[in-house]
Amino acid sequence: MNHVVLTGDRPTGPLHLGHYFGTLANRVALQDVHPMYVLVADYQVITDRDLPGAIQGNITSLLLDYLAIGLDPAKVTIFQHSAIPELNQLLLPFLSLVSVAELGRNPTVKDEIAHSSQQAVNGLMFTYPVHQAADILFCKGTLVPVGRDQLPHVEMTRLVARRFNERYGPVFPVPEAMMGAQPLLKGLDGGKMSKSRGNSVALSATEDETAALIRGARTDAERLITFDETNRPEVSNLLTLAGLCLGRRPESIADEIGNGGAAALKRLVTEAVNEFLRPIRKRRGEYSEADARQVLSDGNERARERAIVTLGEVRAAMGF
Known part of the structure; x- marks a missing residue:
């Protein structure tokens, strides 16, 4: 059609x-x-x-x-x-x-x-x-x-x-x-991702800005990283974000991190997001x-x- x-x-x-x-x-x-x-x-x-x-x-x-x-x-x-x-x-x-x-x-x-x-x-x-x-x-x-x-x-x-x-x-x-x-x-604070609520990663964000935003994202106190949208929504949202950027299932990313805890999760998400945004940042610089x-x-x-x-x-x- x-x-x-x-x-x-x-x-x-x-x-x-x-x-x-x-x-x-x-x-x-x-x-x-x-x-x-x-x-x-x-x-x-x-x-x-x-x-x-x-x-x-x-x-x-x-x-x-x-x-x-x-x-x-x-x-x-x-x-x-x-x-x-x-x-x-x-x-x-x-x-x-x-x-x-x-x-x-x-x-x-x-x-x-x-x-x-x-x-x-x-x-x-x-x-x-x-x-x-x-x-x-x-x-x-x-x-x-x-x-x-x-x-x-x-x-x-x-x-x-x-x-x-x-x-x-x-x-x-x-x-x-x-x-x-x-x-x-969802946003990095667990709510709706929104321009006005300061809980999102902008497509125009620099690598350092992206890293700072993800470092401040909500997680929980459990060290073992698992994908459970009902009981662990904040952790699962970060896994979902990484999965979308990497083209992988969030469950497999959770298994890879294992007992690495929130710090390892955020490092992986930061790397995934920055790698995903790299060509977008490059194209943006080509226009006035x-x-x-x-x-x-x-x-x-x-x-x-x-x-x-x-x-x-x-x-x-x-x-x-």
Whole structure:
């Protein structure tokens, strides 16, 4: 089946290993198979904070991360929310297709609200899943590589597409989610790996920074290293991380470490992660900030052409 792939990230900080194994590796593989749009979701930065922060620097850093992992701007359209007004205009008709109760039940929104820096939930946060539906459907996206925590957003998009087609006629495909090899890699503190929680290894981290982060990771007091996700989640998470970087089963890594304890485990994980990140660091050094800005400018132009066509189809279907 010929798919159109839509995926992306909020420019709130550097991408990390959880992003890579959750979605980024899929993007690199899929860019040679299907047309792909990658969104820099700058408008969504203000869903859970009052100010966007160092937005321009974060956008440039995000673009360099994309180029470093191997996304090819000749194959992939990389664009940003604020440059595509026709995409954002889709939010209005889409909001008429969902109920307030349906928005309130979204578990990803509930989690984001719980970790928000705002004292009250704003309307943009509440409508976040419908905005993501506009992101996916403006380009007629049919395949969405996501981590497990983003699955509810894809379900909302499927709901919006079906209801629009039923009410106004067949305009949108109903997209599918695509999960990565490790959809939910926990942070070094045992919680959800997140840019904002300081518990992740950034793809742009130096070898020394990576070593320091892993030295500070949580483990437990048992010397024998075993893989037991239920009873030893922190140790098992480090074994999982090493396994993903080395292409090995975490159980075999645990057997290799044996009675080496947490110190041996962390040494092995540090070596595995740094070896994995070495080619990514090398590619990142081959691009300048000017290169990144040009990639975004070219992508914005292509994405806006697509959005203009889709908005025209929507307006025609609705009778405007």
